[in-house]
Structures are given as structure tokens and as C-alpha cells.
Amino acid sequence: MIKNPKTMFEKIWAAHVVHEEPGKPSLIYIDRHLIHEVTSPQAFEGLRLAGRSVRRPELTFATMDHNVPTSDRSLPILDKTSARQMEALSENCRAFGVTLFDLSSPHQGIIHVISPDLGLTLPGLTVVCGDSHTSTHGAFGALAFGIGTSEVEHVLATQSLIQEKPKTFLIDINGKRPPGVEAKDLILSIIGQIGTGGGAGTVIEFAGEPIRSLSMEERMTVCNMSIEAGARAGMIAPDETTITFLKNRLYAPIDFDRAAEEWRTLPSDPGANFDQTTQIDATFLAPQVTWGTNPAQVVSVDAKVPSLEAFSDENDRKSAERALSYMGLHSGDPVESIKIDHVFIGSCTNARIEDLRRVAKFAKGKKVSSKVHAMVVPGSQAVKKLAEEEGIDRILKEAGFDWRESGCSMCLAMNPDVLKPGERCASTSNRNFEGRQGAGARTHLVSPVMAAAAAVEGHFVDIRQYDQVQ
Amino acid sequence: MKPFKVEEGIVTLLDLPNVDTDQIIPKQFLKRIERSGFGPFLFFDWRFTKEGTLNPDFEMNAERYQGASILVTRANFGCGSSREHAPWSLLDYGFRCIIAPSFADIFYNNCFKNGILPVQLSETEIETLFNRVRETSGYTLRVDLEQEKITSDDGLCFEVKVTPFQRTCLLKGLDDISLTVAHEDKIKEFEANQMRVPPPLLK
Numbered sequence: 001m002i003k004n005p006k007t008m009f010e011k012i013w014a015a016h017v018v019h020e021e022p023g024k025p026s027l028i029y030i031d032r033h034l035i036h037e038v039t040s041p042q043a044f045e046g047l048r049l050a051g052r053s054v055r056r057p058e059l060t061f062a063t064m065d066h067n068v069p070t071s072d073r074s075l076p077i078l079d080k081t082s083a084r085q086m087e088a089l090s091e092n093c094r095a096f097g098v099t100l101f102d103l104s105s106p107h108q109g110i111i112h113v114i115s116p117d118l119g120l121t122l123p124g125l126t127v128v129c130g131d132s133h134t135s136t137h138g139a140f141g142a143l144a145f146g147i148g149t150s151e152v153e154h155v156l157a158t159q160s161l162i163q164e165k166p167k168t169f170l171i172d173i174n175g176k177r178p179p180g181v182e183a184k185d186l187i188l189s190i191i192g193q194i195g196t197g198g199g200a201g202t203v204i205e206f207a208g209e210p211i212r213s214l215s216m217e218e219r220m221t222v223c224n225m226s227i228e229a230g231a232r233a234g235m236i237a238p239d240e241t242t243i244t245f246l247k248n249r250l251y252a253p254i255d256f257d258r259a260a261e262e263w264r265t266l267p268s269d270p271g272a273n274f275d276q277t278t279q280i281d282a283t284f285l286a287p288q289v290t291w292g293t294n295p296a297q298v299v300s301v302d303a304k305v306p307s308l309e310a311f312s313d314e315n316d317r318k319s320a321e322r323a324l325s326y327m328g329l330h331s332g333d334p335v336e337s338i339k340i341d342h343v344f345i346g347s348c349t350n351a352r353i354e355d356l357r358r359v360a361k362f363a364k365g366k367k368v369s370s371k372v373h374a375m376v377v378p379g380s381q382a383v384k385k386l387a388e389e390e391g392i393d394r395i396l397k398e399a400g401f402d403w404r405e406s407g408c409s410m411c412l413a414m415n416p417d418v419l420k421p422g423e424r425c426a427s428t429s430n431r432n433f434e435g436r437q438g439a440g441a442r443t444h445l446v447s448p449v450m451a452a453a454a455a456v457e458g459h460f461v462d463i464r465q466y467d468q469v470q
Numbered sequence: 471m472k473p474f475k476v477e478e479g480i481v482t483l484l485d486l487p488n489v490d491t492d493q494i495i496p497k498q499f500l501k502r503i504e505r506s507g508f509g510p511f512l513f514f515d516w517r518f519t520k521e522g523t524l525n526p527d528f529e530m531n532a533e534r535y536q537g538a539s540i541l542v543t544r545a546n547f548g549c550g551s552s553r554e555h556a557p558w559s560l561l562d563y564g565f566r567c568i569i570a571p572s573f574a575d576i577f578y579n580n581c582f583k584n585g586i587l588p589v590q591l592s593e594t595e596i597e598t599l600f601n602r603v604r605e606t607s608g609y610t611l612r613v614d615l616e617q618e619k620i621t622s623d624d625g626l627c628f629e630v631k632v633t634p635f636q637r638t639c640l641l642k643g644l645d646d647i648s649l650t651v652a653h654e655d656k657i658k659e660f661e662a663n664q665m666r667v668p669p670p671l672l673k
């Protein structure tokens with residue numbers, strides 16, 4: 001028995017406290033600061049106004065992802081304000097000595113896809129970014145969370161952050177994940193169970209055999225969406241899967257074996273105490289489809305759109321009523337009867353190489369329905385290149401998918417990839433908020449293979465009915 | 471940052487739970503590289519019709535609520551992205567205080583960095599406020615951070631719960647960076663220790 005067993009979060013937190021005083025939030029050190037074009041210009045402007053510099057530019061990495069067009073990179077960017085925002089990032093990175101992976105870089109891509117792939121995200125680190133899906137990096141056993149622009153400025157100036165210590169929340173998953181049920185279905189179903197505010201004020205640690213058996217890409221999908229349960233961060237303990245993934249990455253530690261030894265000490269000690277614990281059984285999970293306008297409004301693909309009477313909580317009922325009207329759905333509609341116009345396979349949740357491999361494996365020899373426009377947006381230029389080397393682009397193009405350049409794209413539709421009012425989309429992204437993919441557009445969150453199957457059939461289908469997943 | 475001591479003003483309502491940052495300020499307005507000027511785009515898709523006129527069905531648009539500086543709303547306000555454009559747009563529109571049963575973490579934090587006071591009250595207290603505000607045109611509240619109290623002319627009195635640190639920062643309009651810079655020696659010491667046992671991150 002270990003004396004004073006500690007959670008992984010507590011170990012990492014304790015190793016990063018720069019200063020603490022009773023009754024005040026702690027000052028913690030930040031190991032990695034990731035930057036993108038949308039939430040950083042005002043922070044750099046603040047630095048300039050105060051005559052400050054970036055304290056540790058070598059720990060700060062930037063890319064442009066939110067605004068970037070996913071069409072031909074050789075063409076000029078038509079949206080003047082987008083172009084201005086990207087120019088501002090280039091200018092700021094130059095002026096303050098920050099490494100930038102810009103549109104001409106082979107490493108450009110969604111910040112939460114490129115940082116792990118480059119080996120910038122490592123176990124035991126504190127990682128922040130002016131973006132809520134920074135929770136993704138927790139998949140490596142890092143403490144990673146999103147911050148606002150004022151905090152971006154704070155980290156730029158001081159390489160530290162003033163933080164209240166969050167509470168800890170263990171989500172312990174047991175049972176066995178059935179075939180056809182992906183990491184995306186697991187996290188969607190967890191959010192459905194604990195709600196969009198279920199993780200508020202906490203750092204979630206996902207544990208249990210079904211988590212251990214996930215690949216790094218799948219773990220990132222899970223941690224990515226912990227913010228949709230309102231959590232400050234999501235984490236998964238590092239293990240041999242993590243270490244194997246990181247070996248030989250561009251920025252991986254030079255003394256890798258010694259680093260790996262340290263990482264092996266990070267997992268929560270047996271008997272460590274969490275402020276909150278929940279058990280989830282993965283055995284009976286089915287592929288998930290969201291029917292509403294927040295990720296907790298989700299059901300199994302073989303279920304029906306719920307009736308309003310099913311909600312005992314007044315707030316939930318109000319939300320559901322509004323969501324049904326926005327989504328143009330009726331209680332009792334079978335999910336599989338919902339027809340779609342678009343498919344978006346992309347985003348920091350599901351645009352990694354493994355996601356694309358599974359989509360290609362499914363799509364091989366099939367055809368996208370003539371009523372559907374289906375687009376595939378790789379998470380980064382590196383993912384795109386690798387996919388092309390593997391012939392994934394060819395399989396997808398032959399099946400009728402639109403193969404694009406990397407970026408956030410239709411996840412938030414800040415670039416030209418926008419849906420029209422009323423259009424319905426099966427999307428592998430993480431948010432189905434009103435207007436997220438375009439004003440009046442209707443988003444259903446699903447796993448990559450479920451999106452691909454919907455593209456082929458023109459409506460949602462239960463992926464388990466296809467032999468190949470068995 | 472503008473200090474927050476006392477705010478007395480008209481109260482307006484947003485009767486929806488889980489209002490996310492995409493609704494507070496839609497993405498097409500995030501391309502500005504300034505901190506100001508976001509007010510006209512607040513709740514854009516709700517406040518305006520497709521034709522660009524004020525949406526008469528959006529409660530906040532009613533004449534009686536114009537000039538409001540206090541917003542009362544439902545649970546989990548500000549969920550979604552970390553965009554500080556959300557508090558910027560609320561502030562620019564004229565809000566200094568937001569009252570709800572619960573807030574999303576990052577949004578809650580971002581408010582304090584911008585001189586906005588988020589106040590958490592119980593569902594019942596929020597319900598009372600909704601009723602009173604709807605009953606009386608021009609209903610006002612007095613939010614006193616020094617006394618940590620919210621009061622009304624018709625006798626309501628609620629406690630404002632914030633940490634002593636948050637309270638001091640708002641009352642004095644303190645900016646975090648100058649507070650941290652005062653601990654420069656501690657940061658240096660931390661970095662020196664880190665160098666002694668070189669962590670894998672420093673190449």
C-alpha cells in the first residue's frame with residue numbers, strides 16, 4: 001500500500017505550483033502554450049501596449065486552423081477579415097519569436113491534431129491554448145485545458161497561470177465495448193448520462209479496461225469531448241500505448257527512455273481519492289446520434305427521438321422542446337429515418353489518420369448517395385499526406401467524397417465551408433449547437449464510420465448491420 | 471480593467487438554459503482582431519431576424535428592457551468555447567452583472583478578467599427574479615460587491631458568493647498579469663529547479 005496515494009492530476013498539479021498562499025488561487029507553471037489565429041491577436045496587442053515580451057517563446061507554438069480555406073492552397077484567401085487575422089498571427093509570431101506552422105508548413109493543421117503528432121504534447125506536462133478543446137491533450141496524461149484571451153496574454157507574459165485547484169472526477173468504465181461502438185460513441189453516451197454540466201469544476205480521469213484498450217487517437221476523441229460535459233479537463237493515464245505513440249516524434253524528448261520512466265510514475269496510485277466517481281458499463285453501448293442542439297441530447301441509433309415527457313427536469317424539457325423545433329424533428333421519429341444533406345468528416349475530434357483509415361475501409365467500393373454532399377477534411381497536412389500515401393484519398397474520391405485541405409472547416413464554419421439554413425449534416429465534430437455549422441443549419445454528431453454510412457445511405461443507419469465491423 | 475463596486479440598473483431576461491458561446495457571439499464575428507466593438511453582435515441570431523431587423527419575439531428586445539445592465543438567465547450559461555469574445559460582447563452591450571443558477575467554467579473565469587460580475591443564485595431565487603422582472607416594467611436591482619449583496623426596492627436580498635481573491639480583483643480592477651509579475655522571483659526559482667533536473671521538454 002502506498003502512503004498518501006495521489007491521483008495523476010494531483011501529481012501533475014503539485015509539480016507545477018510556482019506559488020501558493022492560503023485563500024488564494026495558485027500560480028502554476030505552463031509547459032506548452034499552443035496558439036491559433038482567433039483567440040490570440042488581442043493577447044499580443046495587450047503585450048505590446050504594456051511593453052512586455054513573450055517569456056518563453058520556445059515553449060509556445062502556433063498554427064492557423066479556424067479560418068483557413070480547405071480549397072486549393074495556392075489561391076488567395078478571399079475573405080479579407082480572415083486573411084487579416086491570419087496575417088496578424090504571422091506578424092505576431094515573427095515579432096515575438098514564436099514558432100508558427102503556417103499555411104505553407106507541412107505541419108499546419110488543427111492545433112489539437114498537430115501538437116500530439118509532433119510530440120509537443122507529452123505526459124505530465126501542463127498544456128494550455130485559447131481553445132476549449134485543449135482537453136484533447138489530456139489523452140497523454142497531461143493536464144490540458146482551454147483558457148480565454150486574457151489568460152493567453154498572461155501565459156505569454158509570465159509562462160504561468162493563476163488557477164483555482166479543480167476537483168477530481170473519476171469515470172471508471174468497465175465491461176467490453178461491442179463491435180461498431182467507437183470511442184466517439186463512448187464519450188457521447190457518457191455526456192448523455194452526466195449532462196453538459198456534469199463535469200463542471202472538475203478534471204475528469206477516464207479509467208478502466210475499455211479505456212486502456214483504446215489507441216491514442218481514440219483516447220484523444222474521448223478527452224476532446226470532456227469539455228462538452230463541462231469539465232475543466234479530461235485525462236487518461238499514460239501507458240505503453242502512449243509511449244509507443246510518442247517514440248520518434250519530431251519534438252519527442254532526446255533522452256526518451258528516461259522520460260518514459262518518469263511517465264510510468266504518473267498514473268493515479270491505487271487507493272487515490274477522487275472528489276467524485278461514476279461507473280459506466282460499456283457492454284451495452286450502441287452507436288450514438290445526437291438529435292438536439294447540445295451533445296448531451298443523444299440517443300442510440302436504433303432508438304427514437306425522445307418524447308418531452310421523458311424529461312423530468314424542467315430545464316431539460318425546455319431545452320429539448322426548443323431543440324426539436326430547431327432541428328425540425330418530432331418525438332417518436334426513428335433516428336434511422338432522419339435523412340441528411342451533408343456529411344462532414346473532420347475536426348479535432350475525428351480527423352486523425354486512424355479515423356480516416358476506418359472511413360476508407362468502410363467506404364471502399366461503396367458510393368455516396370446522390371442526395372448527399374460528403375466532405376472529408378484531414379486534421380492536418382501531415383495526416384493528409386500520410387492518407388494520400390496510403391491511398392485513402394483515392395478510395396474516398398472514388399466513393400464520391402470531397403477530399404479537402406486541412407483545417408477546422410465545417411466544425412465551426414468560420415471559413416467558407418458553411419451550411420445553408422435548414423440543411424442537415426451528419427458530423428464527426430464535437431458541437432451541435434444552434435448555428436454552429438451555419439445559421440439555421442442542423443448538426444447531428446456521430447462517429448466517423450456512422451457518418452460514412454449515413455453518406456452512403458442518405459440517412460442514419462446502424463453501422464452494426466454491416467458485416468465488416470463484426 | 472474597470473473596477474466593479476456597485477451596479478444599479480435595469481434587469482433583462484434570457485429564459486433559456488445552456489446558452490452557449492456560439493449563441494452569445496456567433497463565429498462570423500470572431501474575425502476582428504480588436505477587443506472592442508462586439509456589442510452589436512451579441513446574441514446575433516436571436517436578436518435579429520434574417521432580414522436584419524430586431525426580432526420582436528426575443529424578450530430582451532422589448533422597449534422596457536432597453537439600457538439594461540444586469541442579465542438574469544438560466545443554468546449552465548456560457549457553455550462551449552473559450553472565446554473571450556463572449557464576455558467582450560456582453561460588456562460592450564452594457565452588461566456588468568450576470569445572474570444564473572450556474573455557469574460554464576471558462577466563461578465564468580473570463581468574466582472576472584473583464585470587470586463583469588457573474589453571480590450564482592439558486593433555481594428558486596432565479597425563478598423569483600424572473601417573476602418580479604416580468605411583473606414590473608423597468609425593474610432594477612442593486613448589486614453591491616463591497617457588501618456582497620443584491621437588493622431590490624421591493625425587498626429582495628440575495629448574497630453574492632465569490633472568492634475573496636475574485637472580489638478584491640474586481641473591486642480594485644486589478645489585472646492578473648501585474649499580480650503575477652510581482653512573483654517574478656518565484657517563477658525564476660521554479661524555472662531554475664526545472665533546469666537542474668532537465669525535463670524532457672527542454673531541448
Ligand code: SF4
Pocket residue numbers: 065066110111112131133347348349407408411412429430
Ligand atoms: S476543429 Fe472545431 S472544435 Fe476543434 S479547434 Fe477547430 S473549431 Fe474548435
